[in-house]
Amino acid sequence: MGIAPISGERVTAAAEGDVVVFLIGMRINRWRAVRHWLPALAAMPRMLKELSRDGDSGLLGMRRLGGGPRAHGVVQYWESREKLLAYASDQGGQHRPAWAAFNRRVRSSKGGVGIWHETYIVPAGSYESIYVDMPPAGLDAAWGAEPVGRRGERAAQRLASGAA
Template structure:
């Protein structure tokens, strides 16, 4: 479903935003980076089947030239994220270990991640002509971006007295 009106969302608890991706630095050998790329779908499948692991929502993106992937994901907490990453019964730990055996530091395939813990008064969002996407997809709480939620300033800055 696409929301044709402008929508926003609000969070009442901290939320963890996790960005993770891969960049192909050398196209050959194909088998090296393809194996790294194929490691992500089982992780996403596991997380979607088991919401108790803490991932609330995710969006994947792909870019050619240089070949790069990114997953923007929203988590209940950094502890949920870390537990998934370190649990030997989940697919991440084995994939991470295999990456270092296969690629190591040879420069052929890069992997990266960034983690942010966002407090409720430090985030704002707006979506127009969009489905449940990003933060609103994570909260499952689409709110009309009207009245006291109609502008960036009203959504974010008016939550506390604007300083200076």
Template sequence: MAPSFELLFKPFKERPEWHFTKAIRTRSLHFVAAKDYFQLSTWLCIGGLLQTAAVAYFGFRATIPVIVLLVLRTIDHLSMALGITHNRYMDGAIRKKWGVQLPHADGTLSSKPADESVVVFFVGQQVNHPLGFMAPGLTENRYYQNQIAKALDDYYDKKGLLGWSQWQGTTEHANNMIMFIMYWKNIESLHNYAHGPEHMAGLRWWSQGAGKKYPHLSVFHETYIAPKGHFENIYLNCKPLGFGATTVPISKPSEDGKENKLEWLMPIVDSKRGPLRTFARRMLRDDLTAHEKEDNDIWDNTV
């Protein structure tokens, strides 16, 4: 029997901090959304107006903090770019070619790519209003969304949620389109979450008139079920993101054998060689290997 894939990280005894918890702790969830409510020129005008008011009140001494901050940041980033100081933007990046393979229920990994199924769920919103964060109905909408998002913590690990990542739209200069990509063990888990009290409360608010009253608020979702052998992924020098930001709980018997204890696996494996080396191999598609054989030097020299 062929050996199974090897995890790059040992199992965690405590559940790693996942993206939602980190986003709340660092407030990035709100900052990322807020900066896209208005165009860049609008934010520059607001900053210029505030600086003008500060100069009018405090004199030109008010420009000192701005100049000092700009100089410090310039020195900081130049020193990182020149290799003088540590490049903190690389913190957390996995410096190799890696991918994600979900383990079986007992925590073991197969030697066959994509040997477990997964559900991918896209959900998001847009705010199409000139007043941005002051748009009518947005405060109520955000309340329900926060309740729905916080409820995810109870589904992470315990009830089928593997993890999720937050993304920002770029098709408009300022539309505040936010999307979340979630990964679930199965469709039943996602369906149970959708019919939980938090999501149903938001759905009732929307269906009982909010959708018509606030047409500038939009929501959307897409759901895809990827069965065994029908998905693949690859990451080069990336920080954990997307499918790579998932965590799988594994029940292990304790040393005394009296109870089971949970361990958490980051299902990240080395993808440079073997059955994960190329797209055709990861998708179990022998009919696609002809092109890849012509470019062996690419796969051999990739990270």
């Protein structure tokens, strides 16, 4: 995969309505507990691949988070909370078996690996964005981009307009 081209202009995300942001990650607490953290680490790419292949999954975009060798995470942008929750509980998807296996392993790991997630439902008018000389990254990668002037030149204008 090549490097995404830089836009060369000031843009904002073309998001409409509420925005669903899901952050998920793990932390390796004990390197020697490989049998506990490696399966959790390996499960995320499988889930992201599954979601990316399914145009109806509701996953609009994602970005990996840095955090050093111990910490791994992903920011995900979703079409709706309903689609996020549907994926989480889908008996036929990658998530449920990975979560069940993690729960079984964690009992004996004695803190070898930690996981976390946070979900935010951000109401329309409560988010704004700007990207200058950037490839798509974040909301604009998930929702597309449009010139800043369409929503306001300043952050306060974009927030006051009720749109991102």
